[in-house]
Amino acid sequence: MSSLEFNGNEIAPPPDGIQTAVRVRGVSKYFGKGEQRVAALQGVSWDVYVGQLTMIIGPSGCGKTTLLSVIAGILDADEGSVEIFGNDVTKMNDRTLTRFRAERIGFVFQQYNLLPALTSAENAAVPLVIAGWSKSRAIEKASHVLNSLGMGKKIKSMPNQLSGGQQQRVAIARALVHEPSLLVCDEPTAALDVESGRTVMNLMREAALRADRAVVVVTHDNRVFDFGDRITRMDDGHVAEVRDNVHAPAA
Amino acid sequence: MYWIALKMLTGDRAKFFGIVMGLTFASLLIYQQGSIFWGLMLRTAGQVTDITGADLWVMDANVRYVDDVKPMLESNLNRVRGVEGVEWAVPLYKGNGRAKLNSTQLVDGDPRAKKGATLKVIEQVILLGLDDASMVGAPVPSKMLAGSLSALRKPDSVVVDFTRLSKLYPGEDWSLQATHKKPVNTLKPDQRRRFEETYGRIPVDGDGKVAFYDLFLGRDFEMNDTRAIIVGVCEATRTFQSNPVVYTTYSRAKNFVPRERKILSYILAKTEKGVAPERVATAIMNQTGLKARTSPEFKADTINYYLKYTGIPINFGITAMLGFLVGTAIAGQTFYNFTLENLKQFGALKAMGATNLRIVGMILLQAAVVGLLGYGLGCGLGALFGVLTDGGELAFHTHPITLPIVGVAIVAICILSSILCIRRVMVLEPAIVFRG
Structure with missing residues (x-):
């Protein structure tokens, strides 16, 4: 791990020439009621930069998945605001937020969440189908993306015919197929062996990172920490540490 | 999606x-x-369905369904005939008779009797007495499986329905019933053998087809100490009570049941051409005090009774x-x-x-x-x-x-x-x- 730039909740301005993709300000999230109320996030202020792979790390229950869910617009914050490329998702109504997610956000899940009845290409095509593309056009584009991820020979394979690493690559294809601005990944390597985990993270850097896109990865897999440009450590609902990773491979 | x-x-x-x-x-x-x-x-309304040819059923005002027979005086027949719009009206007897016969156990396998034993059968039957002259209400020719309706004019003659014939003749080889109307040359060797052994012959009609029910023509049984000879076997709707239906003439039916003062069960009436049966039914009710129903109405009455009660x-x-x-x-x-x-x-x-x-x-x-x-x-x-x-x-x-x-x-x-x-x-x- 390299030197850090830790400012707690004091937000440092982005380095010169780097834009902010996600701007989180004073976000709190509570679960439960009364005496059983638990604060999962406590006034978190944090930024994600465009063209970078940002990692969120920390012990179980520290709030990293909650923060990811809030910035992905699938969990409402109780307090504070979240801006994604200048759009305040906390002020959007359900309909607008759903459309925003469909157009601007890509998801990679720990358990892949591929539909078992669909082929790789059909699974990867789902976001386009949600966006209203015809089945044939969507599958054509998804096949192209799968091909670029080295899955060209598995286009017609069903999820149960693929290894964990291959399934995660299909999931990455699904996350990228509609060319989102923000890619959110929850423990993408947790269910993979070391080799597959590194392959997936390499793909994430190579295929996902672009000058107009940001990638946020929640992980506690220390084997892949080096792949992050910035590493945010969370603890007990707070951002405990934010640091640049000088060992990050070139994008 | x-x-x-x-x-x-x-x-x-x-x-x-x-x-x-x-x-x-x-x-x-x-x-x-x-x-x-x-x-x-x-x-439940099978007999209303089976009795065709008439537009109206006329009955005692208290009758609720077809089996709820309340006999009327025969003079009512002429009163109905006198109502305007009625072309003709004929009597119908419907009642329960008791058939007694000695049947023979013709085949093995029945635990109640050995082959060759005499079976004393007493069976309740539904007796339908049709107008002697017109035979209105008789099964249509296409429903006759054996014999003929015209034979019903012979003394003591009856036509029975095939569905419950086995109740009257339990000792027969009823497995051969399925061969009826099948070409004789399609019979299996075992079926041929059973026909020969049980009946001494294979009954065949003019078209070379098996005429199983011909085996029953000429057989007799007794109702109310009166001889009844089977001259025909017909196809009838299975009845709710599952009793055999026996057709005979109205005048003969009187002898097949114990004597009663009133015997007229129903009057079957035809309306004149161009006159609505419902209108004539109303006229009959108004002029005679009897109940008159069209066939579909009477069928509905019968079904509704069973539904309700x-x-x-x-x-x-x-x-x-x-x-x-x-x-x-x-x-x-x-x-x-x-x-x-x-x-x-x-x-x-x-x-x-x-x-x-x-x-x-x-x-x-x-x-x-x-x-x-x-x-x-x-x-x-x-x-x-x-x-x-x-x-x-x-x-x-x-x-x-x-x-x-x-x-x-x-x-x-x-x-x-x-x-x-x-x-x-x-x-x-x-x-x-x-x-x-």
């Missing part, structure tokens, strides 16, 4: 078939119970309701489990931007597909059941309204199942996909 729903539905074959089978079972049970119920109801509809209704509940339980539970197992997938779709409306649409499409398949398969199997049991003991008749009723039941099952699933999906937070 909807092709995804269909692939999700059919992806797990076992669950898919489980849901479809649940709905098929529900459809089949409701269809089958409904058809048996209606078949049974039609049997017997527990049959309740019993069948309970069975059909059980079918509905079992179908709901099986299909609903399987469908609900199917949705629960796909909850993460639905969550992922929601996270990726699928609206609640689209996901509800997906669930409704899945429900519609399994519902349609279950409905089609259930009704198809029910119809097949009807075809296979046609002509047998089982009362099975599908009323046109059965299909919409089954359809409504299946839609209800699908809606109930879908509501549970939709509720789960609607309240589902897409954030579920980030929870291990």
Whole structure:
């Protein structure tokens, strides 16, 4: 791990020439009621930069998945605001937020969440189908993306015919197929062996990172920490540490 | 998006078939119970159906259904004939006779008697006495399986229906009944042997076909100490009481039952051409004080009586309701489990931007597909059941309204199942996909 730039909740301005993709300000999230109320996030202020792979790390229950869910617009914050490329998702109504997610956000899940009845290409095509593309056009584009991820020979394979690493690559294809601005990944390597985990993270850097896109990865897999440009450590609902990773491979 | 729903539905074959089978079972049970119920109801009015040729049934004002015979004075016949619009009116006797005969045990296998033994049979029969001159109410020629109606004019003659002939002659080889009207050269060696051994011959008609019922022509039995000779065997609708139907003439029928002061059961009347039977019925009622009903009305009266005063509809209704509940339980539970197992997938779709409306649409499409398949398969199997049991003991008749009723039941099952699933999906937070 390299030197850090830790400012707690004091937000440092982005380095010169780097834009902010996600701007989180004073976000709190509570679960439960009364005496059983638990604060999962406590006034978190944090930024994600465009063209970078940002990692969120920390012990179980520290709030990293909650923060990811809030910035992905699938969990409402109780307090504070979240801006994604200048759009305040906390002020959007359900309909607008759903459309925003469909157009601007890509998801990679720990358990892949591929539909078992669909082929790789059909699974990867789902976001386009949600966006209203015809089945044939969507599958054509998804096949192209799968091909670029080295899955060209598995286009017609069903999820149960693929290894964990291959399934995660299909999931990455699904996350990228509609060319989102923000890619959110929850423990993408947790269910993979070391080799597959590194392959997936390499793909994430190579295929996902672009000058107009940001990638946020929640992980506690220390084997892949080096792949992050910035590493945010969370603890007990707070951002405990934010640091640049000088060992990050070139994008 | 909807092709995804269909692939999700059919992806797990076992669950898919489980849901479809649940709905098929529900459809089949409701269809089958409904058809048996209606078949049974039609049997209650079987004699009204079978007696053709007349437009009106005239009867005592207190008669409620066809078996509720309340004899009238014969003078009423002339009173009805005098009503304007009546072309002709004839008497009909309907009552219960008691047939006594000595039947022979012709085949082995009956534990009650050895082959060759004499079986003393006393059997209650439904006796129909037709107008001596016109024979109105007699089976139409196409329904005659053996003998002829004209032979009914001979002394002591009767025509019996084939459905309950086995009650009068239990010792016969009834397994040969199925050979009736089949070409003789198609008989199996065993059937030929049994004909030869039991009857000494194979009865054959002029077309070279087996005439099984000819074996009964000329046989006699006794009713009210009066000899009755079978001159014909006819096809009649199976009766609700399951008693054999015996046709004879009105005047002969008087001798086949103990003497009563009044014997006229019904008056069958034909209305003049161009005159509405309902109008003539009203005129008869006004002028004679008797009740007059058209055939469809009397049939409906009879069915309504059984519906109202017997527990049959309740019993069948309970069975059909059980079918509905079992179908709901099986299909609903399987469908609900199917949705629960796909909850993460639905969550992922929601996270990726699928609206609640689209996901509800997906669930409704899945429900519609399994519902349609279950409905089609259930009704198809029910119809097949009807075809296979046609002509047998089982009362099975599908009323046109059965299909919409089954359809409504299946839609209800699908809606109930879908509501549970939709509720789960609607309240589902897409954030579920980030929870291990």
